[in-house]
Amino acid sequence: SINPSDMLLVLLVLLQLLALASCAPPRCDPAVREDRCPEIAKTYSIGRSLEGRELLVIEFSNNPGHHELLEPEIKFIGNMHGNEVLGRQLLIYLAQSLCSEYLQGDERIQTLVNTSRIHILPSMNPDGYELAVSRLQERMGRNNAQNIDLNRNFPDLTSVVYNRRRQKGYRTDHIPIPDYYWFGKVAPETYAVMKWIRSIPFVLSASFHGGDLVVSYPYDMSKHPLEHNMLSPTPDDKVSEALQALQAHHPHSRAMV
Ligand SMILES: [Zn+2]
Numbered sequence: 001s002i003n004p005s006d007m008l009l010v011l012l013v014l015l016q017l018l019a020l021a022s023c024a025p026p027r028c029d030p031a032v033r034e035d036r037c038p039e040i041a042k043t044y045s046i047g048r049s050l051e052g053r054e055l056l057v058i059e060f061s062n063n064p065g066h067h068e069l070l071e072p073e074i075k076f077i078g079n080m081h082g083n084e085v086l087g088r089q090l091l092i093y094l095a096q097s098l099c100s101e102y103l104q105g106d107e108r109i110q111t112l113v114n115t116s117r118i119h120i121l122p123s124m125n126p127d128g129y130e131l132a133v134s135r136l137q138e139r140m141g142r143n144n145a146q147n148i149d150l151n152r153n154f155p156d157l158t159s160v161v162y163n164r165r166r167q168k169g170y171r172t173d174h175i176p177i178p179d180y181y182w183f184g185k186v187a188p189e190t191y192a193v194m195k196w197i198r199s200i201p202f203v204l205s206a207s208f209h210g211g212d213l214v215v216s217y218p219y220d221m222s223k224h225p226l227e228h229n230m231l232s233p234t235p236d237d238k239v240s241e242a243l244q245a246l247q248a249h250h251p252h253s254r255a256m257v
Contacts, residue, residue: 037099040064040113046121047192050145053126055192058095060102061117068117073200075119077193077207080150082128082141087208091122119200124189124207125150144187151209153190155181158221158232172235215244 034041042064045054059065067073076094078087098118101109112118123129125144132141143149155177164170217240222230234240 034058034064037102040102041095041099046196047188049125049127050188051127051130053130055121055124055126055189057119057121057196059117059119060095060098060113062114064117067200072116072204073119073202074116075121075196075200075202075205077121077124077205079123079129080125080207081209082123082125082130082144083132083139084142084208084210085129085132086210088122088129090208091120095120095122119202121193124193144189146185146187148185148187148190150187150189151207153185153187154194156221156225158219159223159225161219162223162232215248217241217244 034043037060040062041058041060043056043058044065045056047055049055061068061071076091078089078091079085098109098113102113125141127145128141128143130141131145135141157175157177160175160178161172164175217237218234219232221232222228223232224230
């Protein structure tokens with residue numbers, strides 16, 4: 001027979017195996033775990049994918065878990081298209097390097113972490129990713145498990161904003177989502193990100209794609225809902241331009257955004 005202490009050991013090993021089998025990024029990668037950098041990192045979930053995978057975020061700040069006045073909130077999203085894996089891997093590496101460079105005393109990284117709050121969602125479409133990995137067939141896993149393209153699933157507020165410009169006292173923020181949007185299919189992954197955006201006052205964001213050399217400007221849709229290729233700059237278009245120029249001229253710049 002097995003004595004109780006052996007039993008406990010077996011149970012612990014089983015639990016460990018179970019945890020490994022059910023892990024999802026960034027948690028399953030031990031190097032990205034918050035416990036390596038508990039002072040400056042925290043992981044949290046913003047919801048689940050259709051198939052129940054956690055949408056895990058790792059956050060870096062000198063006071064993780066809290067919004068601090070005048071500290072800019074930044075977010076990075078990868079792998080929205082499940083088969084575009086470059087952004088996902090890049091963001092996992094970014095998390096690893098923020099942690100290790102901070103610990104090693106890199107001044108630039110320490111200043112960055114101490115003066116901002118950086119949220120990283122390496123995979124917005126873990127279901128699509130699993131499909132892409134298992135099938136090895138081109139374009140498989142781009143969409144979520146309901147076959148929704150998450151990059152076309154958010155409400156298009158561009159034409160709404162441009163329509164309102166003629167009204168007195170119009171504003172370009174806090175635009176209500178039109179009712180008709182909710183009549184369509186809203187993926188749980190999209191909804192989770194929308195809730196996330198409402199809960200944290202992000203001032204700078206990027207979503208990483210793969211497969212082509214493109215920089216998409218916000219708003220990323222035409223002024224007129226039925227016209228294509230109509231320029232629709234945001235009020236802070238100069239900032240976007242400056243950021244994109246920075247990226248385009250970076251010596252290691254590759255297909256991103
Ligand atoms: Zn994409």
